[in-house]
Amino acid sequence: MAVYTDVSDEDIFRFVAEYDIGDVVSFKGIAEGVENTNFLLQTTKAPFILTLYEKRVNPDDLPFYLGLMDHLSATGLNCPTPIHGKDGVALRRLCGRPAAITSFLQGMSPRRIQPHHCAGLGTALAQLHTAGLGFEMHLPNALSVKGWRPLFESCQEHADDVEPGLGKMIGDELDYLEANWPHALPKGVIHADLFPDNVFFFPGKEDVSGLIDFYFACNDLLAYDIAICMNAWCFEPDSSFNVTKAKNLLSYYGKVRGLSDAELAALPVLARGASLRFLLTRLYDWVNTPKDALVTPKNPREYITKLRFHQRVENASAYGLD
Numbered sequence: 001m002a003v004y005t006d007v008s009d010e011d012i013f014r015f016v017a018e019y020d021i022g023d024v025v026s027f028k029g030i031a032e033g034v035e036n037t038n039f040l041l042q043t044t045k046a047p048f049i050l051t052l053y054e055k056r057v058n059p060d061d062l063p064f065y066l067g068l069m070d071h072l073s074a075t076g077l078n079c080p081t082p083i084h085g086k087d088g089v090a091l092r093r094l095c096g097r098p099a100a101i102t103s104f105l106q107g108m109s110p111r112r113i114q115p116h117h118c119a120g121l122g123t124a125l126a127q128l129h130t131a132g133l134g135f136e137m138h139l140p141n142a143l144s145v146k147g148w149r150p151l152f153e154s155c156q157e158h159a160d161d162v163e164p165g166l167g168k169m170i171g172d173e174l175d176y177l178e179a180n181w182p183h184a185l186p187k188g189v190i191h192a193d194l195f196p197d198n199v200f201f202f203p204g205k206e207d208v209s210g211l212i213d214f215y216f217a218c219n220d221l222l223a224y225d226i227a228i229c230m231n232a233w234c235f236e237p238d239s240s241f242n243v244t245k246a247k248n249l250l251s252y253y254g255k256v257r258g259l260s261d262a263e264l265a266a267l268p269v270l271a272r273g274a275s276l277r278f279l280l281t282r283l284y285d286w287v288n289t290p291k292d293a294l295v296t297p298k299n300p301r302e303y304i305t306k307l308r309f310h311q312r313v314e315n316a317s318a319y320g321l322d
């Protein structure tokens with residue numbers, strides 16, 4: 001249950017009164033998600049999402065995230081739109097946490113990912129990257145290659161408790177990635193966490209209906225965002241890699257924003273980095289979440305398997321490209 005900060009009825013009535021969004025009708029904690037506290041807020045005017053930002057969100061970065069969602073919404077991309085209070089301010093405080101209300105997006109995350117979902121995702125991701133090129137604020141990716149070694153060092157002592165030899169594997173992978181990271185590839189605004197739970201479709205439809213959870217968005221290599229999606233969408237529950245899904249993701253992305261030969265050639269190293277990034281944040285959460293916590297941390301072993309797969313990949317043809 002990802003509600004880290006409880007909010008009383010009195011708190012919510014006082015908070016909503018700071019906006020012109022109608023009166024509170026209902027207010028329920030949302031179970032999904034592990035990073036922030038989210039509530040579904042229904043008022044006499046419409047449904048909204050109230051988010052209280054928790055430990056992994058740097059409050060100084062919130063103007064970038066909210067400004068980005070405003071920018072992307074204005075370009076026509078379907079993402080949460082920050083609601084501004086009567087004083088014009090979107091970023092506020094509630095129960096001691098930074099907080100904001102955003103629009104509620106209709107649609108559902110796919111429970112069983114089909115190849116057509118990856119086609120829709122490729123299109124939506126390229127549209128996001130294209131729309132983001134006009135966004136003037138800039139936020140370096142704190143969880144890119146420069147951030148991985150410090151993150152590893154903060155939980156290194158526990159790595160071998162998860163799997164014998166994991167500490168050495170991560171140390172060797174960090175050496176490889178720091179020496180081979182493709183810094184010169186095209187950069188722009190990336191989502192950086194576009195997992196299935198953050199992508200909505202309408203039932204029976206193939207196009208993405210909306211994107212949410214922009215709280216890891218930042219400026220980084222655009223093709224790195226594709227690698228994050230390939231890991232999150234193109235592996236089957238039995239850990240096998242689905243080449244058809246990867247081919248759809250890459251080919252439909254390329255119809256909107258063509259990938260350069262350099263980006264295609266760099267996909268294996270980008271996919272190794274994308275695997276390590278989520279292995280590290282999951283490892284950190286795995287060893288730092290109390291056993292009796294209400295929120296269940298995500299299993300880092302899933303990303304050990306994905307990293308090992310990409311370590312064996314020699315070129316992008318393994319991802320379905322001709």
Ligand SMILES: Nc1ncnc2c1ncn2[C@@H]1O[C@H](COP(=O)(O)OP(=O)(O)OP(=O)(O)O)[C@@H](O)[C@H]1O
Pocket residue numbers: 002030032033034035036037038049080102103104105106193197198212213214215
């Ligand atoms: N704008 C929105 N419209 C509709 N539903 C939303 C919206 N924002 C969040 N949700 C719902 O709340 C859930 C959690 O939101 P979100 O993914 O932003 O939280 P999180 O803690 O950052 O999760 P994660 O672990 O995926 O990073 C989503 O899976 C979705 O069901």
Ligand SMILES: N[C@@H](CCO)C(=O)O
Pocket residue numbers: 034035193195278281282298
């Ligand atoms: N999407 C992340 C959790 C939120 O950052 C993961 O699956 O590890």
